[in-house]
Amino acid sequence: MADTQIAIRLEKVTKTFGEVVANKDVSLEVRRGEILALLGENGSGKTTLMNMIAGIYYPDGGQIYLGGQAVDIRSPRDALALGIGMIHQHFKLVDVFTAAENIALSMDAAERFDLKRVRDKARAICEKYEFGLDLEQKVYEMSVSQKQTLEIVKVLYRGADILILDEPTAVLTPQETEKLFNVIRNMKADGKAVVIITHKLHEVLAISDRVAILRKGEYIDTVDTKTATEASLTEMMVGQKVELNIERPTPENTVRRLAIHNLSVTSEEGIKLLDNVSFEAFGGEILGIAGISGNGQKELLEAIAGLQPTERGSDVQFFAPGKGRAMELLGMSPRDIREAGVHLSFVPEDRLGMGLVGSMGMTGNMMLKSYGKGRTPILDQKAPRALAEEIREELGVVTPDLNTPVSRLSGGNVQKVLVGREIAASPIVLMTAYAVRGLDINTSYTIYHLLNEQKKKGVAVVYVGEDLDVLLALCDRILVLCGGKVNGILPGATATKEEVGLRMTQLQKEVQQ
Amino acid sequence: MGSSLIAWIMRAIPFGTIIMYGALGEIVTEKSGNLNLGVPGIMYLGGFAGFASAYYYEKLATNPSAVVCVVIALLCALVASTLGGLIYAFLTITLRANQNVTGLALTTFGMGVANFFGVFVLNGASYTAAPLANKAFAAKLPFVSGLGVLGQVVFSYGFLAYAAIALAIALFWFLNRTRAGLNLRAVGENPATADAAGINVTRYKYLATCAGAAICGVGGLYYVLDYNQGIWATTGQIQALGWLAVALVIFTTWKPLNAIWGAYLFGTLYWLYQFLPSVLGITVSSAMTDLIQMLPYLVTIVVLVVVSLRKKKENQPPASLGIAYFREER
Numbered sequence: 013m014a015d016t017q018i019a020i021r022l023e024k025v026t027k028t029f030g031e032v033v034a035n036k037d038v039s040l041e042v043r044r045g046e047i048l049a050l051l052g053e054n055g056s057g058k059t060t061l062m063n064m065i066a067g068i069y070y071p072d073g074g075q076i077y078l079g080g081q082a083v084d085i086r087s088p089r090d091a092l093a094l095g096i097g098m099i100h101q102h103f104k105l106v107d108v109f110t111a112a113e114n115i116a117l118s119m120d121a122a123e124r125f126d127l128k129r130v131r132d133k134a135r136a137i138c139e140k141y142e143f144g145l146d147l148e149q150k151v152y153e154m155s156v157s158q159k160q161t162l163e164i165v166k167v168l169y170r171g172a173d174i175l176i177l178d179e180p181t182a183v184l185t186p187q188e189t190e191k192l193f194n195v196i197r198n199m200k201a202d203g204k205a206v207v208i209i210t211h212k213l214h215e216v217l218a219i220s221d222r223v224a225i226l227r228k229g230e231y232i233d234t235v236d237t238k239t240a241t242e243a244s245l246t247e248m249m250v251g252q253k254v255e256l257n258i259e260r261p262t263p264e265n266t267v268r269r270l271a272i273h274n275l276s277v278t279s280e281e282g283i284k285l286l287d288n289v290s291f292e293a294f295g296g297e298i299l300g301i302a303g304i305s306g307n308g309q310k311e312l313l314e315a316i317a318g319l320q321p322t323e324r325g326s327d328v329q330f331f332a333p334g335k336g337r338a339m340e341l342l343g344m345s346p347r348d349i350r351e352a353g354v355h356l357s358f359v360p361e362d363r364l365g366m367g368l369v370g371s372m373g374m375t376g377n378m379m380l381k382s383y384g385k386g387r388t389p390i391l392d393q394k395a396p397r398a399l400a401e402e403i404r405e406e407l408g409v410v411t412p413d414l415n416t417p418v419s420r421l422s423g424g425n426v427q428k429v430l431v432g433r434e435i436a437a438s439p440i441v442l443m444t445a446y447a448v449r450g451l452d453i454n455t456s457y458t459i460y461h462l463l464n465e466q467k468k469k470g471v472a473v474v475y476v477g478e479d480l481d482v483l484l485a486l487c488d489r490i491l492v493l494c495g496g497k498v499n500g501i502l503p504g505a506t507a508t509k510e511e512v513g514l515r516m517t518q519l520q521k522e523v524q525q
Numbered sequence: 526m527g528s529s530l531i532a533w534i535m536r537a538i539p540f541g542t543i544i545m546y547g548a549l550g551e552i553v554t555e556k557s558g559n560l561n562l563g564v565p566g567i568m569y570l571g572g573f574a575g576f577a578s579a580y581y582y583e584k585l586a587t588n589p590s591a592v593v594c595v596v597i598a599l600l601c602a603l604v605a606s607t608l609g610g611l612i613y614a615f616l617t618i619t620l621r622a623n624q625n626v627t628g629l630a631l632t633t634f635g636m637g638v639a640n641f642f643g644v645f646v647l648n649g650a651s652y653t654a655a656p657l658a659n660k661a662f663a664a665k666l667p668f669v670s671g672l673g674v675l676g677q678v679v680f681s682y683g684f685l686a687y688a689a690i691a692l693a694i695a696l697f698w699f700l701n702r703t704r705a706g707l708n709l710r711a712v713g714e715n716p717a718t719a720d721a722a723g724i725n726v727t728r729y730k731y732l733a734t735c736a737g738a739a740i741c742g743v744g745g746l747y748y749v750l751d752y753n754q755g756i757w758a759t760t761g762q763i764q765a766l767g768w769l770a771v772a773l774v775i776f777t778t779w780k781p782l783n784a785i786w787g788a789y790l791f792g793t794l795y796w797l798y799q800f801l802p803s804v805l806g807i808t809v810s811s812a813m814t815d816l817i818q819m820l821p822y823l824v825t826i827v828v829l830v831v832v833s834l835r836k837k838k839e840n841q842p843p844a845s846l847g848i849a850y851f852r853e854e855r
Contacts, residue, residue, distance in 0.1 A: 089723045104718040106711050108838050116704070117711050118722040125704035152838050 017044045018079070019174050019205035020065065020096070025074035027060055034060040037074070038231040040224055042174065047196060047206045049220035049237070051213075051249055053513075054305050054478050057229040058209045062176045066098035067091035092118075097167025098176040101183075103159050107152040111145060111162050115169050130169075137168050141198045144191075156281055157188040164195070175199065176207045181215060182306055185283055193219050211249075211304045213242050213517040227251050242518050243510070250480060250513035258460050258485040260504070261468060266294040269331050269441050269472035270316070270354075271338070276323035277311045277496075285311045286322075287496040293441065295333075298463060298473040300487030300504060302480065304516050308496040309476045310358070313443050317356040318346040330354060332440060347384070353440030357431050357447065367430050370419030374400040374411060374429055377418060381433065403432035407458060424455045435462055442466055445476040460486055480509050494519050529803035534678050536799070537792030539752045540766075542686045543568075545788035546744030547770025549692055552779055554610070554737030556700065557730045558713040558845040559617060562628025564741050565767025566635020567609040571742020572749040573639035574605030576757045577646055579658035579750065591661035598658055598750060599743070606742020607735045609635055614734040618727055621849040636764060643757060652758035659755025662747070683751045685743065689788075692740070696781035709733055713843030716850035726850055744770065769795070772825040778832060778840040794820040 021041040027034045035057045042048050052058045063069045065076060067088045075082055078094055085091050091098070105114050116130045131147050138145050145161050154162070160180060167175060177196075181189045196206055196219060210216060216223055216237065223240055225232040225248045232248050270293040277286040286308045293299045303309055314320035316328055322342055329338040332353060341349055350356075358367060368377050378396035385392075400414045407428040411421055418426055431447050444463070448456040463486070467473050477483045483490055487504040492515040499515045547564050554561045561567075578601035583589050613631050616622040647653050662683045669680040700706040711719040712729045720726050748763055749755070773791055777783035798817040801807045809817070832840045 087723075088721055104715075104721045106714045106718055107844065108714055108841075109707075109711070113707060117707060117719070117724075121723075125707075150838070 052226035097172030263297040273327040297488040300490040303493035355439035357434040373415035443474040541788035541792035548773035550737040550740030557733035563631025566632035568745035569639040571602040571606035572745030575602035575746035602746040610735040610738025791821040
């Protein structure tokens, strides 16, 4: 039984951030010589759980056992000393250093400082697991895949025998992914325990031995990959449908507002972020966009708003009311697109990153969109202040003063300002992304209500969301994005959670080329 | 013409030595990601502390010894300039104040402190001297300084001029060959990564800033006790030299070895106006003097343009230069 020895075991591990429970009573074990896939939707607590093993966070409750011994992991150094290494999505590398120098940076303080020895030892590791890595290459000359390889070598250099990879394939091309999987299999053959955090079902089935599933911070089950199917995993991942009390007025007098054909976006690294996306959006309805984060939602909205360069052959047509001819949005400046009536309110993870200036008050942030309208060199403060006042009253923004910097407001209030500003400009097309991210229930309902109001007014609402239950309750049609492709458009009233969930994680046959 | 050329070089090298100290100190500081624009102020602090301590030692000791004088002056200069660095470090690292503003304030502060206490030393005169200290600091090497032209050009300076070259080489070795040097560069490039690797970012920043300030202070000391013949005066040339040192850091693209020849080049260019007629046979009006003295800055701008055109990452400033590090800010 030596090869199925337990490497690490979690017992009733709990972590909360403020009032948000990220992990609740999670018990889980990882064995030596196996690849465990940790599967779950966005925000299901996968990364938080692994961060506790890697020493980034400290659990509020529960215990971690390493080889049967209870351990206390308080920092990434502690974790490394125990043989636990985690490869994060954001690489921790110094750009102007060579690969060898980066490895030397994280080496044990007891080890003698000798770059030549570092290189020799690292080269031996590369040969053993068949990594292709030039140790003399500077990090800034490396591709994403090479950087990731370097991170893995760094961890192995420190002697880690438990490796955690956080969504390692998110930034890789299919060929690079295949290479990475080979390396992971080599490490498994060497008796190391490997955990890979992912939400791509086909990868889970391709590489893992067992799958542990988390849903909304809670541990659901661990199953053998051999006995699992896409459908069974999806069901465990998305769970039962929760009935929400969100109204969905029947769309009336729908008019075509946006027609998108063959929209493609390629990243700087040459990865297809959007692949021939085509769909239409209508005034008077809410079009939901579902997908696991990083599957092209951001790029799609940004491409329409004029913030993202698109590939040749892409086409975005906008049908303004009262105008016979369609308007080509691609090639127009973001400002012209906005003036034409297509508005975007994107709530990024840090909320303030896009759309608002943290050090300005509500009035100042309103002015960001209106200062160009003035005819005199002196700013018109009256209109923006009136608008800010209106938003504060109608949405109940809690702020001591209209000039209080928005960065000092709570997250929910910041979002109300952001969404409120776009709605107040009476758009023709309103695109919102993650509008309720991190909001409490009441505020979320306020936002849903606002969106429904817009829909009734005849606005074409595009709603990018994370919560499937909300998407199913609010939207008239749901477009599912998977790997940058449109993986089906389903009617919101009849679509099931399983169906949407499966389409989010697995390309349908007819969509694959 | 030959003698003018020699005189020119003999002017340029001591001048270069002052700014070499300033630049080397600032390189150490900037490698930790701290942009300390207080270099002129710190040079003032170091120069004045060195001068004042030597001056009072000479005045008060019954039988002053040259060696003791050098030790006291050096020690006081190092302590005073380190304290200047510590002020900057506390404000920018612990309190996360804006680095540019803090640095400029430190320049004003250092100048003010030196001139304020200078009033007591000067005691109404427009300048005062510490002749023994000057003799000790400017002492030429025995024997070799008499070797004709070579002796004049290469071996006729005080010991601090050679110490500067040794320091530049030592810093090169430190930054590129030692663990602490690698860690320091990592802190300046990417403090979050350094932090994750278990490096104490705050400690490295503090140490580098204080050590860098101490090195700058030696430049001030050298200026007063050697270059300026041991005279403390009411004029403020140190400030101009301090800014030249900051420009030299950019010129060297943050590499200590470049500071050696860069400093001498700056010195040569700075003194060009005086030797134009005798060496190159060009006569210029005195109104042009200040314009010609701007040449080092012009060269720095040319270097900046060339470097940014070549886009080599190795020639760029440390990536997190000027940015305070706060672990919880992601």
